[in-house]
Amino acid sequence: MNYENWISYRYLTASKGRFLSFLNLISVAGVAIGVMALIVVTGVMTGFGNNLREKIIGTTPHVMIEKETGISNFDQLRQRVNAIEGIVDSSAYIQGNVFLESADGQATGVFMRGIFPETEARVTEVDRYLIKGKLKDLTGDGVFIGSKLARYFGYHPGSIITVISPGSGVSGQGWRYQLKVAGIFRTGMEDYDMNLVIVHLSQAQAIFGLKENIATGLGVKLKDPYKAGKMRDSIYGVIGRGFLVKTWIDINRDLFEALFLEKWGLFIILSLMVLVASFNIISTLIVTVTSKIHDIGILQSIGVPKRAIRRIFVKQGLFIGTLGTFWGLASGVGLSYILKTYIKVPQEIYSTDHVPVDLQPVDISIIVGSALVISYLATIYPAAKAANLQPVEALRYE
Numbered sequence: 001m002n003y004e005n006w007i008s009y010r011y012l013t014a015s016k017g018r019f020l021s022f023l024n025l026i027s028v029a030g031v032a033i034g035v036m037a038l039i040v041v042t043g044v045m046t047g048f049g050n051n052l053r054e055k056i057i058g059t060t061p062h063v064m065i066e067k068e069t070g071i072s073n074f075d076q077l078r079q080r081v082n083a084i085e086g087i088v089d090s091s092a093y094i095q096g097n098v099f100l101e102s103a104d105g106q107a108t109g110v111f112m113r114g115i116f117p118e119t120e121a122r123v124t125e126v127d128r129y130l131i132k133g134k135l136k137d138l139t140g141d142g143v144f145i146g147s148k149l150a151r152y153f154g155y156h157p158g159s160i161i162t163v164i165s166p167g168s169g170v171s172g173q174g175w176r177y178q179l180k181v182a183g184i185f186r187t188g189m190e191d192y193d194m195n196l197v198i199v200h201l202s203q204a205q206a207i208f209g210l211k212e213n214i215a216t217g218l219g220v221k222l223k224d225p226y227k228a229g230k231m232r233d234s235i236y237g238v239i240g241r242g243f244l245v246k247t248w249i250d251i252n253r254d255l256f257e258a259l260f261l262e263k264w265g266l267f268i269i270l271s272l273m274v275l276v277a278s279f280n281i282i283s284t285l286i287v288t289v290t291s292k293i294h295d296i297g298i299l300q301s302i303g304v305p306k307r308a309i310r311r312i313f314v315k316q317g318l319f320i321g322t323l324g325t326f327w328g329l330a331s332g333v334g335l336s337y338i339l340k341t342y343i344k345v346p347q348e349i350y351s352t353d354h355v356p357v358d359l360q361p362v363d364i365s366i367i368v369g370s371a372l373v374i375s376y377l378a379t380i381y382p383a384a385k386a387a388n389l390q391p392v393e394a395l396r397y398e
Contacts (some may be wrong), residue, residue, distance in 0.1 A: 005189020008315040011288055018290065023284040024320060030277030031324025031371060032331065038270045038367045039332030039359065044262040044339070046363065047356030052189075052259070054251045056252055058125035059187050061091075061219030062228050063235065064251075066244045076241065077218060084234055086223050092202040092215035099164040100197070101176070103151055107164065110149070111196050123221040126185065126198065126361020132157050133183020138200050140180030146193035148186050157181050163197070165207045177207055219343035274371050277324070278378035281317050285382035289313065296389050306387040313383035314376070315373075325368055333359065 012024055025250055071077060074092040081090050094114035099107040117138045121127050127135040131147065138144060143163075145155060155161060160183045179199065205212060222231055228247035235245050249256070289296070299309060340357040 005315060007192065007312050008319060011312075011316050012290065012319050020284070020288060023287060025132040027277065027280040027284045027320045028215050028324040028327065030280045031274060031321055031375065032328035034270070034277050035325050035367060035371050036272035036332040037273055037327025037334065038371075039329065039364060040335050040339070040357075041266055041270055042263065042363045042367065043357040043359045044335045044355060045259075045266060045338075047337050047358040049259045049263065051356040052253070052255075055187055055189055056248055057225050058128060059121050059189070059192055060248050060251070061093075061247050062222040062225045063220040063231060064217050064246045065090075065220065065235065065239065065243065066217035066246070068244075070210065070216060071218060071243075072211075072214050074213070074215045074218060080238055081218060081220060081235065084231075084238055086227065086231055086234070088221040088223055089119065089122040090118055090203060090218050090220045091123040092217070093120075093219050094201055094208060094210065094216045096204075096208050096216070096274070098207065099166060100149075100153075101162040104156075109195075110163075112163070112204060113196065113198050114196060114201040114207075118200050120219075123219045127188050129185040130183050131186050135183075138198065138306055139182075140200065141202065141203060143179040144183045144185055144198040145181060146196055147184055147186040148190060148193040148196070150181070153192070155181050155184075155356075157183065163207065165209070174204075175207075177203075179203075185200040186242055207254075217302075218258055224282065232328065270375075271370060274374050277372045278321075281320050281375060281378040282382060283380060284320065285313055285317055286385070288316065289386040292386075293389065296386055300389070310383045313386050314379045317379030317383070318372070318375060321372055321378075323373070325371045328371070329364070329368060 011020075022295060043180065065071070065077070065081065071092070078090050078092065096112055097109055098112045100110045101107050115126075115138070117135045121135055126144075129146070133144065145161070150156065153161075161179050161181060163177050163179060165175050165177070185193070187199075199207070200214070201215065204210075205214070220231075220235070225248065228249055232245045232247055236243075239245075296309060300306075308321060336357045336359055339355040341354070343355045345355055
């Protein structure tokens with residue numbers, strides 16, 4: 001250990017001067033609390049964001065191929081799409097808006113999706129979200145409804161519901177169809193659980209007046225859902241530009257951008273805690289410089305250069321910042337583990353029974369780096385004042 005490090009360490013840990021020791025402790029604690037808060041909040045925000053992405057990926061195909069007039073002979077298109085490298089499987093679907101008629105005659109608009117249960121299970125994870133019933137039960141006039149919709153109207157497996165296809169009946173009033181509740185699903189997303197009903201594709205064809213070989217679109221599952229943008233170009237290269245190819249990222253872009261801005265907005269706000277803690281470092285170093293004027297004068301009189309004196313106090317500030325960052329990192333990771341393991345949340349709201357905390361190495365590196373940079377910047381002024389002291393002034397009253 002060179003003399004600069006030794007003097008910095010002595011100033012930080014010297015037993016004499018309880019006030020200085022208390023200031024050092026407060027400075028370390030301030031940085032530690034700021035870093036801990038940043039790590040926990042960033043981890044929770046990332047965890048909730050990833051949890052939401054998993055729900056979207058589980059209920060929505062990674063890529064959707066549609067055509068304004070509908071896709072005819074969709075089995076042939078499905079074979080061409082499945083042959084593309086990076087695609088796991090695909091499944092035809094029909095979707096549109098219908099009215100759900102309640103017992104008192106009130107009509108509520110819902111979103112209907114018609115699927116082939118056999119192939120849909122290989123594209124989405126709708127079977128994982130079923131809390132009552134099984135995917136194989138979706139036959140004939142069977143229908144799956146969301147948990148919030150079931151609770152709102154008092155439906156349960158075996159209940160009969162009435163749906164109206166808009167504008168397809170006599171005088172444009174729509175046909176009424178009696179469907180039997182075959183299952184109830186819960187995704188944890190209110191829009192799906194309240195407004196989505198799922199039927200067999202053949203039933204959807206009848207409700208929307210489509211021929212047997214026509215579907216609204218083709219849902220595609222990818223090996224890597226985060227490469228959906230690149231796969232869209234590959235799909236266009238095979239099927240041509242006569243189709244509309246949308247990815248799950250395109251559909252939910254506004255939501256993901258809002259989550260990104262919210263996460264980094266909180267990061268900036270909580271970084272102010274570390275910035276406030278840096279003022280403790282500044283005040284601690286100023287008090288240290290003031291109380292060590294005699295020592296500084298002696299060092300200068302024996303030939304220690306100004307840059308070395310500057311480094312002594314810079315290193316003392318960095319010791320405080322590094323120590324605070326270390327304890328903040330340790331406590332932040334520990335608190336995140338406690339939240340993730342022991343703290344329960346309502347499963348019916350978040351589709352998970354614990355706080356979803358996800359600590360990303362990149363996020364932690366940014367937090368640690370920011371704390372150390374702020375700590376370094378806090379040392380510049382006090383260290384410069386110490387280095388600019390004149391030996392005669394420092395020793396005048398000795």
